Amino acid sequence: MPSNKFLKNCLQCAALILLAAAAAHGASVSDVRGITLVKVPDSEWFPCVENLGIKNRMSLRTGRNSRIAVRFAGDSFVIIRAQTEVYVDNAPGEILAREDAVHLILEQGEIVVVNRREGRKNEIRVSTPGAALSVQKGVLSIKSGKEEGVTAGVAQGSACAQAKGKTVCMEALQSTRIAPKKPPSAATAAGPQLLAMWREEGLLPEQADGDITLRVTKPEKGTIVSKSPVKVVGATRPGATLTINGKSVPVQPGGGFSADVPLSEGANTIALEARHGDKRASAAVTVTLDTAPPLxxxxxxxxxxxxxxxxxxxxxxxxxxxxxxxxxxxxxxxxxxxxxxxxxxxxxxxxxxxxxxxxxxxxxxxxxxxxxxxxxxxxxxxxxxxxxxxxxxxxxxxxxxxxxxx
Incomplete structure (x- = not known):
């Protein structure tokens, strides 16, 4: 008669075969580095492998020097960094389809959510002890610990954090902290640790000494608005000087900036220029102000x-x-x-x-x-x-x- 251990091994092998076959039709694991483990209902922990299909009610765990990525539709993915455990909490018993909205539970550890899909139905939501976070289009990093609480930051786009009935939304290069049993703090410039981690993951452009970049994250080119002014948000090299339409705009220590720019009726070109030493970078965004109702x-x-x-x-x-x-x-x-x-x-x-x-x-x-x-x-x-x-x-x-x- 087969032993219990043998039966468990068979169940784990069957689960691997099922999940590998499902990967072609749904979200899947990629970029496995180091020892990572996976667990599905009614199974023990077993090694995680490339192209493993992601199943609802699945748990993923990374070790001290390991990490994995989970890929979704539209070039979106979640990086699960070292010493982290994540639980997939969508409709139970189904393979997670590539186009589904995603809900993850992060008990402790650190993840980076890269969501390139637009619209509320494509958002990626993350629950932590005492807080809920969501990103529809952008790059959101979340670090959670039982004693430390939650630190969240946005490298690109925007995201929101909610706790104790208060919601704080962040733009690019901003962060918030959620202490245990407390609401989120006001969004502030992302600190050097977050910036270093984003660069390590390739989510911020590498910048050699003396180089300067200028990136506008909001508004997008071709945006049409009905009210003036419009808020312009972006990032440049820390320490650079910045002008928008010829007017000086302060740059935060992390390189982020935000300014309200007045508009005239019709098409408006918003011109930005950043300078650092003898280097400079420029960008332009066209925004249309339409205050007249349609014919x-x-x-x-x-x-x-x-x-x-x-x-x-x-x-x-x-x-x-x-x-x-x-x-x-x-x-x-x-x-x-x-x-x-x-x-x-x-x-x-x-x-x-x-x-x-x-x-x-x-x-x-x-x-x-x-x-x-x-x-x-x-x-x-x-x-x-x-x-x-x-x-x-x-x-x-x-x-x-x-x-x-x-």
């Missing part, structure tokens, strides 16, 4: 229109024609139903069979532009035509012009 004209139907004339109706609903003019690229809604796909390149829209319930008395058409500004037009639905006045609409009346006809 919206509804040509048909007009107020108090008869839906039985503009479309086809039955006892429950009508399908009517709606056409008009707005601006290219807007989001168009009619009675909360998005119809943006009907907007042509010249801004015109023509819908031949929009469904309208017989109980609806109003059409509400909304156009929302890229900066969030909205234009709205409402059209009142009239009563169906009743030519003979017998309270039976013509489209349901067998003899619409004879009130005596039943």
């Amino acid at each position: 919206l004209t509804v040509s048909q139907p007009m107020d108090y229109f008869d839906p039985t004339v503009l479309g086809s109706c039955d006892s429950r609903k009508c399908r009517i024609q709606i056409f008009g003019l707005t601006e290219p690229g807007v989001s168009l809604f009619i009675n909360r139903t998005e119809v943006s796909s009907f907007v042509e390149q010249d801004g015109s829209f023509f819908i031949t069979d929009f469904p309208l319930a017989r109980t609806e008395t109003m059409l509400r058409i909304e156009a929302i532009d890229a900066s969030g500004l909205k234009s709205t037009q409402t059209v009142t639905v009239g009563m169906p035509l009743d030519s003979d006045g017998d309270l039976r609409p013509d489209h349901l009346d067998m003899c619409p012009y004879d009130p005596s006809c039943q």
Whole structure:
């Protein structure tokens, strides 16, 4: 009869085979250095190998001089540094798909989250004792210890930390500390230890003596906003002098900077220049200020229109024609139903069979532009035509012009 140890080894081998096969369809382990261990439900700890598929309810543990990376879709990954244990806490019993949002639990140790995917559904969330952190697009490092609490910092992009009902969001080259049973501290410039670790992991550009770099992380090129000023955030060489549109801007000890820049209506070019000794670097970002709501004209139907004339109706609903003019690229809604796909390149829209319930008395058409500004037009639905006045609409009346006809 097989021994318990033999059965455990068989279970571990089976788990490895299953997870290796699943790696092609989901998140997987890469860049294994040193002794690292993995554990799935109903198994003991066993060695972690390259291309191992990541399963929900899986634990990963690194030793004193080891580390691994877990890769997701869109070139996103999580680096699990030495002496760290992480638990994957998504839907139980399923392989973690590449496109899933990710939730990790970090009891103690240090990880670096590199999320290159945009949107809330693609965010990577990390829970630690007493704090929750999230990053949608950026590089977030988290170090957690039972006595020390949590230190979190952002190398690129932005991320947020929440504890004790308070949320603190960080921009590039900023950090926060969360002491045990305390809310996060205000975001400040990242310290030298964080900067050194980011450079070690290749998450900050290497900089030789005398060289200077200038990076703008916010706003992105081509951004459209509806309010002025716009906050410009970025990083340069510590000790450099910086100007934005010719005005001096202070640089934090870690190299980060942040400034509110006023805008004029229309396209604005924001010019930045950093100097250090006889070296200099420049960058430019174009931001458009749009304070005018989008054009919206509804040509048909007009107020108090008869839906039985503009479309086809039955006892429950009508399908009517709606056409008009707005601006290219807007989001168009009619009675909360998005119809943006009907907007042509010249801004015109023509819908031949929009469904309208017989109980609806109003059409509400909304156009929302890229900066969030909205234009709205409402059209009142009239009563169906009743030519003979017998309270039976013509489209349901067998003899619409004879009130005596039943």
